[in-house]
Structure formats: structure tokens, C-alpha cells
Amino acid sequence: MILEIQRQTNYSLQPIHQRVSVTFRYQVHFTKGLFQLDNPLLARVMTASENSPKQAIAIVDAGLVSQHQDLIAQLSTYARRYNHAFQLAAVKVVAGGEATKNDPQAIEQIQQLIHQTGLCRHSYVLAIGGGAVLDMAGYAAATAHRGIRLIRVPTTVLAQNDSGVGVKNGINAFGKKNFLGTFAPPYAVLNDCDFLYSLDDRDWRSGIAEAIKVALIKDASFFDAIASSVPALVRRDMDAMQQLIYRCAQLHLEHIANSGDPFEMGSSRPLDFGHWAAHKLEQLTDYSLRHGEAVAIGIALDSTYSYLLGLLSRGEWQQILDLLEALGFALYVPQMRQDRLFQGLTEFREHLGGELTLMLLQALGQGIEVHEVDPLLYGEAIAILADRSRE
Amino acid sequence: MILEIQRQTNYSLQPIHQRVSVTFRYQVHFTKGLFQLDNPLLARVMTASENSPKQAIAIVDAGLVSQHQDLIAQLSTYARRYNHAFQLAAVKVVAGGEATKNDPQAIEQIQQLIHQTGLCRHSYVLAIGGGAVLDMAGYAAATAHRGIRLIRVPTTVLAQNDSGVGVKNGINAFGKKNFLGTFAPPYAVLNDCDFLYSLDDRDWRSGIAEAIKVALIKDASFFDAIASSVPALVRRDMDAMQQLIYRCAQLHLEHIANSGDPFEMGSSRPLDFGHWAAHKLEQLTDYSLRHGEAVAIGIALDSTYSYLLGLLSRGEWQQILDLLEALGFALYVPQMRQDRLFQGLTEFREHLGGELTLMLLQALGQGIEVHEVDPLLYGEAIAILADRSRE
Missing domain, CATH: 1.20.1090.10 (Dehydroquinate synthase-like - alpha domain)
Structure with a gap:
């Protein structure tokens, strides 16, 4: 067999030293009225890398919806207005707080939704809520197709200044906090201070x-x-x-x-x-x-x-x-x-x-x-x- | 509030451009008689970064065990001989071939084993078998503690020259091949040609x-x-x-x-x-x-x-x-x-x-x-x- 490498006994095949460098880039935006029709930020972020309209699903914190009952209608209206940028294939409301990270089915349901809506790897999972919801939805997004783009919309002080801007996701398992998860930088983070008005003290x-x-x-x-x-x-x-x-x-x-x-x-x-x-x-x-x-x-x-x-x-x-x-x-x-x-x-x-x-x-x-x-x-x-x- | 940044209205808070670079390094070794007592390679790989003895669990392809019935005994003997390098906390035999990637419980059982044995993030999951077993065990390792070190021992031609040396893992879900998984470079890959003798044609x-x-x-x-x-x-x-x-x-x-x-x-x-x-x-x-x-x-x-x-x-x-x-x-x-x-x-x-x-x-x-x-x-x-x- 004619190869560039020399004929050698098995033991003397030299180890191959592999070095893999990966660079992730994302922007953390600060805005208000994210889903108001005169705010083009979300649509711009979605079409920043490609011009064709993208698919997206939204995962929304139930705690947030209870404070902002028009949120989902607003999001749908926004999607219709910006339909050259993206189509909202589904909206799913999930429990907020640690409950969502303690429920193994929550992850599975989002993965299933990604499958059913036929999202491709360059589509978006738009996670809207507190840190726990972002962590859980982020884990689902990071594992479906080995990583669908995640846009985080953190709606609490904690998520806007810490977990929501970082590179981790995770859920709790076997009684251990964040036992399962990955390192997966988001595609973008959109901090909207208007959500903070409705937080309890x-x-x-x-x-x-x-x-x-x-x-x-x-x-x-x-x-x-x-x-x-x-x-x-x-x-x-x-x-x-x-x-x-x-x-x-x-x-x-x-x-x-x-x-x-x-x-x-x-x-x-x-x-x-x-x-x-x-x-x-x-x-x-x-x-x-x-x-x-x-x-x-x-x-x-x-x-x-x-x-x-x-x-x-x-x-x-x-x-x-x-x-x-x-x-x-x-x-x-x-x-x-x-x-x-x-x-x-x-x-x-x-x-x-x-x-x-x-x-x-x-x-x-x-x-x-x-x-x-x-x-x-x-x-x-x-x-x-x-x-x-x-x- | 006195901060380096200027007092601005919310809209004018500048976006933060984040750039995260990560470099992964791993070696692909070629050897024979990997678990023979006179072969120090595995023990050396385990202690390459730290001197203290490490914990490891082994996930072994059932198809391989049926061809090499003394494999697990050999591995245990090897671990006793090299106990300054590592302790073998558990060995788990899993179905080989696509069956293991089609079984959602397989992942969960390995994650549970990692929990039960109290493996830390710098411990090792030693995956031994064909590409499917490496993919499945690799996914479990990549998600527990957001990534435990994975040492792959590919035992088929396909795994030794392709999937086993790469940066992906995954399982099948919803009838879609590799629907779930992550990108996660291994810690090391150990190719032992002796395993190839027992492959069927x-x-x-x-x-x-x-x-x-x-x-x-x-x-x-x-x-x-x-x-x-x-x-x-x-x-x-x-x-x-x-x-x-x-x-x-x-x-x-x-x-x-x-x-x-x-x-x-x-x-x-x-x-x-x-x-x-x-x-x-x-x-x-x-x-x-x-x-x-x-x-x-x-x-x-x-x-x-x-x-x-x-x-x-x-x-x-x-x-x-x-x-x-x-x-x-x-x-x-x-x-x-x-x-x-x-x-x-x-x-x-x-x-x-x-x-x-x-x-x-x-x-x-x-x-x-x-x-x-x-x-x-x-x-x-x-x-x-x-x-x-x-x-």
C-alpha cells in the first residue's frame, strides 16, 4: 500500500496530536419594548447572518405570562409584522423557576417540538423568562441537531446580569443542581428592562x-x-x-x-x-x-x-x-x-x-x-x- | 451610581460584543494489547494532567464482550495493577450497534452511574466499542457535570478511522439519526488494532x-x-x-x-x-x-x-x-x-x-x-x- 507515511509496525505508528479551536461570537443587547412593532431588534438579530426568513419556536416562562397576559399575542403580532425575517412555528409555555429544571419531561417536550416543527440547525429557539427557563430551554436547544441557535430573552435581574449572558445551560438531576447540561454560547442575548417592572420585590x-x-x-x-x-x-x-x-x-x-x-x-x-x-x-x-x-x-x-x-x-x-x-x-x-x-x-x-x-x-x-x-x-x-x- | 460607563437612557446602552475562544487538544494513539499489563499507555493517559489517582467508569460494547469474554476481567486486572493511576469505579456492558443509540434509557443509565459513583468532572468515562457505543456513551459523558472527560477506545475499523476520532456524539430520537447530541472533543482516543482481528467480515x-x-x-x-x-x-x-x-x-x-x-x-x-x-x-x-x-x-x-x-x-x-x-x-x-x-x-x-x-x-x-x-x-x-x- 503506497502511502505518505512509512510502513511501520503497529506500535510505532506515531500518535496524532489534535488541536481544535472554536470561536463563538454573540452580542448582548439592551433594549426596551422588545416585542413592540416599532422595535426591529429581534427581527434584525434573526436575519443578521442570512437573508432568508427563519423558523423559530418560543419557550416562555409561565411566571412571566401570568404577569404579562398579552405577551404571547404580542409576540405573534410581532412575528406577523416581521414575517420577512422569521416565522413563529410554535409557542410553548413552561413552568418557571426551579420546577422547570427539576422536570425531566420539560427537556424532552422541547426536543419533540423541535422535531415536530422541523426546525433546522440554523433556526432559532427563543427562550423568554427567568434563568431557570433559559437554562432548561438552552439545554434542549443545545442538544437537538447537536445545537440549534438559542436567543435568550432574560426577564429577571439575575438572568439579565449573570446566567442569561453566559455560556452554560443545564437542568437538575438525581437531586444535584445542574447535574446535566452543556457549555453552549447563545446566538444572542436580548435584555429588555421593561420586564423588570413586573418582578416582585x-x-x-x-x-x-x-x-x-x-x-x-x-x-x-x-x-x-x-x-x-x-x-x-x-x-x-x-x-x-x-x-x-x-x-x-x-x-x-x-x-x-x-x-x-x-x-x-x-x-x-x-x-x-x-x-x-x-x-x-x-x-x-x-x-x-x-x-x-x-x-x-x-x-x-x-x-x-x-x-x-x-x-x-x-x-x-x-x-x-x-x-x-x-x-x-x-x-x-x-x-x-x-x-x-x-x-x-x-x-x-x-x-x-x-x-x-x-x-x-x-x-x-x-x-x-x-x-x-x-x-x-x-x-x-x-x-x-x-x-x-x-x- | 458611580460607574465607568456613562449614564444613558436604556436604549443607548451599547451592545456588548462577546467573543469566546476555546481550544481543545487530544491525542489519537495507535497501540496493541491496550489492556495487557505491560502496556502503560492507558494509565499514562489518565495521569497526564494530574498526578493523583483518578476515578473511571467503563462502558463496554456487548458485541465486543461476546468476542472477548475475558475483556472485563482483563480490564479489572489492569486497573488493579495501575491503581496509582486510576480506580475503576464501575463497568457497564451496553448493547452494541444502533440499538444502543435507539434506546433513550441507555443514556440515562450512564448518567445515573456517573451520579452514583460520584465521578467528578476530571474523572474518566472509558468507552470501549463500536461507533454507536462511543456516540451514546460520549453523549452521556458530555452532559453529566456539563462534560466529564471521555476516553474513547474504538474497536471497529469504522470507529478507529472516523467517528471515534472526531468531535461529535449523539443518539437517535424521533426516528431521526443523531437527532440528539453535542460537539464535544474527547480527552483521548486509543486505537488498538488487536480488536480488529475478531471483527466479522x-x-x-x-x-x-x-x-x-x-x-x-x-x-x-x-x-x-x-x-x-x-x-x-x-x-x-x-x-x-x-x-x-x-x-x-x-x-x-x-x-x-x-x-x-x-x-x-x-x-x-x-x-x-x-x-x-x-x-x-x-x-x-x-x-x-x-x-x-x-x-x-x-x-x-x-x-x-x-x-x-x-x-x-x-x-x-x-x-x-x-x-x-x-x-x-x-x-x-x-x-x-x-x-x-x-x-x-x-x-x-x-x-x-x-x-x-x-x-x-x-x-x-x-x-x-x-x-x-x-x-x-x-x-x-x-x-x-x-x-x-x-x-
Whole structure:
């Protein structure tokens, strides 16, 4: 057999070193009145890469529909007006919140809808809702045809500034948060601040925790900015919230683009500061804690632990707890006393892989990674938060 | 609120342009006696990135176990010998062939096993078997914890030179081949030629079709090399097969690395030459055609169509059919007469996305893409192959 390669015994066939580089690009837009007829953004995004009209299906958060009862009619009207850009093949309303990530059938139903409507890989799944709906619909889109284009329309503070702009999707399985999912950058993200007016106070507040998190590990001036805008945020000033969301999204996106490990193949995951306890507490409270509320507790816990370890000054530690409380976050729930909380550390390690790597704080805006924890000291941190909650 | 960004109205918040680059690296090794105690390759691969012992589970093709009844014992002995490198937490035998890709429970059972054994993201799923088992186990691994490391041990000609070295996984759903799956490069691929001795003649031959395919679109000298080695391949000469597998794997890997579109975001998929009919015929024959056998028919069909279109010379077209027949491939099945065959074109377009893009041939080693097909001319091509099969 005549080949360029030499005739060799089997053992001496040289290994082939494969290197595959992939670049994903997407835009995060900020708008209002996304589905109003005079707003061409969505139609423009859909036809940005090809001129022919595209197929789309919409997956909509039931919680959102209950607040915006005309939403689906509005979307259909919009689709008719922009039918040169896209056809809306189906609209499906799904349960909002963690319920949708805990239901294995939800994924299957969307995959089936993609099959039935004959969507091609260059068609769109338009996911409209809170982070949980985006995570679930994103997982379905990422696996059908090995990845249909996903346009995310995050409708909560949390989704607009964190999960909705990132590169992950997922659902819960076997009692483990985000056990199943993929890394799959979206095709585009469309943040519409009008959706935030209808959030209840808990959801308005909840997403702010992720902004505090990213400020604490990345940007002290952002932390100060949030602290100065507490009164505006508490009285639900939309401009203050927009500024917060923009900067928070920016910091998350910068980290993903420049960390060198966007698909988290290493053991380090700085953006998960405060999240090991948060994820476990969501589960231990049967998801009565919302994600951001649990993150606020996780931040308080890991900040207190950082202080007790001597990493963080007493003054800065107090500033963190004060800010969280000023915004109205509770920093303690009884479930923190359960030994099972520390299973969260094991699950966190498994989920990241390799050596346990925990982000702590050494200053406002400055994280530091540790690879060991002292459960007794964590117990002390919990006791401090419990005491403080009784004051 | 004091932020670096200017105070703006909502509409004027500038979009954020996100760019995420990810680089995957993996090695494709060629060895023999992979699980023999004097072969340290597998243990070395497992500890290449970290020194501490790793967890692994093995997913093994039942068809392989029936041919190598001591395989699992051998693997366990190997794991005990190399316990400084890895611990074998579980071994699961799964059905081989398309059955495993048609069974939605197969995926779930592996995901559950990953949960039960507490594998972390840096642990290994060791998938051992034919392409279908690698595809299915790869999909399970790619989604658990958003991607556990996958080591593929392809044990057929087809898997060693094509699917097993690439970046895709998948299962069939809703009657559509590979409807669900992801793009997820493996951690490593270990090709052991010893497994090829026990293949039946159909599986020995079947994988050669993928080598002919990649030769036809990429490398005329490889096509000639295969043609000259027909006698050796027919008498099952392992050295000739190794050369073929190596060059075929190399061409597939080069394409993935250098095409500029490894995750197939465009509409072009040259490596799927001959595959639109192949995928549909597998389904129309209830998978009694093996993948490579179906690909041989697909190649014959699209080559004949290329000839009838005037793209390919009569002499080169004949060389292609002659080579396929000399290797023992049948080039016609009655299911080709069914109108449903052409549904395969629609499904192919949906699966790739965007405009229909079909690879045809203009010469040996030179593909050409077209965006339209003439069903009548395809009918003629099928009639020619039917006639030829009666001779």
C-alpha cells in the first residue's frame, strides 16, 4: 500500500496530536419594548447572518405570562409584522423557576417540538423568562441537531446580569443542581428592562446578589457603586438597576472571554464565589430560597469564613454584610445548621472536577483560592450569622 | 451610581460584543494489547494532567464482550495493577450497534452511574466499542457535570478511522439519526488494532467505506493506495488495514482542525459526502445495513449522480464503483426505490441547517458543493445501480 507515511509496525505508528479551536461570537443587547412593532431588534438579530426568513419556536416562562397576559399575542403580532425575517412555528409555555429544571419531561417536550416543527440547525429557539427557563430551554436547544441557535430573552435581574449572558445551560438531576447540561454560547442575548417592572420585590432584589458577588472578586469600585445606590435600588429606580445590570453583565462576560478557561476545564471557577453553599441551600430548602437569595447567604458565609481565617479585614467583612442587609437579604436560614450543608462542598468539587478549589476573599474586589476547608471554622461562621439574624 | 460607563437612557446602552475562544487538544494513539499489563499507555493517559489517582467508569460494547469474554476481567486486572493511576469505579456492558443509540434509557443509565459513583468532572468515562457505543456513551459523558472527560477506545475499523476520532456524539430520537447530541472533543482516543482481528467480515469491510469517502473528497493518492491494497484488505492483512486506518484518521482529523468550522456552524459538511442517503437507508432498512455499508451505497449513489450531472468523468465514476464492489460492498438495496429516501435530503438539510448543501464529486479527490438536486436524475442513478446489481 503506497502511502505518505512509512510502513511501520503497529506500535510505532506515531500518535496524532489534535488541536481544535472554536470561536463563538454573540452580542448582548439592551433594549426596551422588545416585542413592540416599532422595535426591529429581534427581527434584525434573526436575519443578521442570512437573508432568508427563519423558523423559530418560543419557550416562555409561565411566571412571566401570568404577569404579562398579552405577551404571547404580542409576540405573534410581532412575528406577523416581521414575517420577512422569521416565522413563529410554535409557542410553548413552561413552568418557571426551579420546577422547570427539576422536570425531566420539560427537556424532552422541547426536543419533540423541535422535531415536530422541523426546525433546522440554523433556526432559532427563543427562550423568554427567568434563568431557570433559559437554562432548561438552552439545554434542549443545545442538544437537538447537536445545537440549534438559542436567543435568550432574560426577564429577571439575575438572568439579565449573570446566567442569561453566559455560556452554560443545564437542568437538575438525581437531586444535584445542574447535574446535566452543556457549555453552549447563545446566538444572542436580548435584555429588555421593561420586564423588570413586573418582578416582585424578592426577584428584583435576588439578582443583585450576583452583582455583589462579581464586584467582590473582581472590582472594588463596582462594590462601592452598588453600596451608594442602595436607596435607589430599594425604591426600585430602573436607571440604577440598569447601570448595575450592565456592569455586572460586562464583568461576567469579560471573565468568560479572558479567563483562558471559558468552558471550565480546570478546577478553578471564581464566578462561583459563594455558590457551594448557595446551591446546597436551594436544595435543602426545597427551592423556597431563590437562587440570588441563596447566593446572598453563600456570600455572607464565605465572607465571614474569610474574615475568621484572617484573610479579610473586619471592616471590609462588615461592609459586605451591611450591604446585603441594607438591600433586604436575609443572611441565615436554619438549614445552614444541617450537616448535609457540607455535602455541598463535595458536590461542588465533583461538579468542577479535580482538587477542591474554593474562592474566598482577601479584600473587596480581590478573591483568593484555597484548597482546604476547616469545618469547625465554618461552623463558627454559621453561628455568627445565626446570632446576627436574631439581632 | 458611580460607574465607568456613562449614564444613558436604556436604549443607548451599547451592545456588548462577546467573543469566546476555546481550544481543545487530544491525542489519537495507535497501540496493541491496550489492556495487557505491560502496556502503560492507558494509565499514562489518565495521569497526564494530574498526578493523583483518578476515578473511571467503563462502558463496554456487548458485541465486543461476546468476542472477548475475558475483556472485563482483563480490564479489572489492569486497573488493579495501575491503581496509582486510576480506580475503576464501575463497568457497564451496553448493547452494541444502533440499538444502543435507539434506546433513550441507555443514556440515562450512564448518567445515573456517573451520579452514583460520584465521578467528578476530571474523572474518566472509558468507552470501549463500536461507533454507536462511543456516540451514546460520549453523549452521556458530555452532559453529566456539563462534560466529564471521555476516553474513547474504538474497536471497529469504522470507529478507529472516523467517528471515534472526531468531535461529535449523539443518539437517535424521533426516528431521526443523531437527532440528539453535542460537539464535544474527547480527552483521548486509543486505537488498538488487536480488536480488529475478531471483527466479522462485514464489520472489517464496512469501515473501509469511510476511508474511500474521505479519499474521494480530499486525496486522490489515498484513493489509489486503497485501490492497490484491495487484495491485502480482502485477505484481512492487518498491516494494510493499519495503514488505511491511520491515513483515514489523519485526513478526518486534519479536516476538523483546519476547516475553520469544527463545530459545523455553517451549512457545509464535506465529510458527510454520501451520507444523506446513507443515514436514511440505515433507518429504512431497520438498521440491517451497517453504517459503513450504507455509506458505500451513498457514495455509489452520489458518485453516479455526479457522473450523470456531467461533473465526474465516466472513467473515474467507474473506478469508484469498481473499487467498492471489489471490496465486497453491495451498491443497491430495494429501499432506494422508496420515495421516502428523499425525505433523507430534507432531514439532512435540517440537521446541518440553512441552505441545502450537498457534496458531490468533480474528480477523484475533489469534491464540489451543490445546493439543488434533480430528483429525476437521482432516480436514474438509482436505476443504474439497480441494473448493475443484477449483473
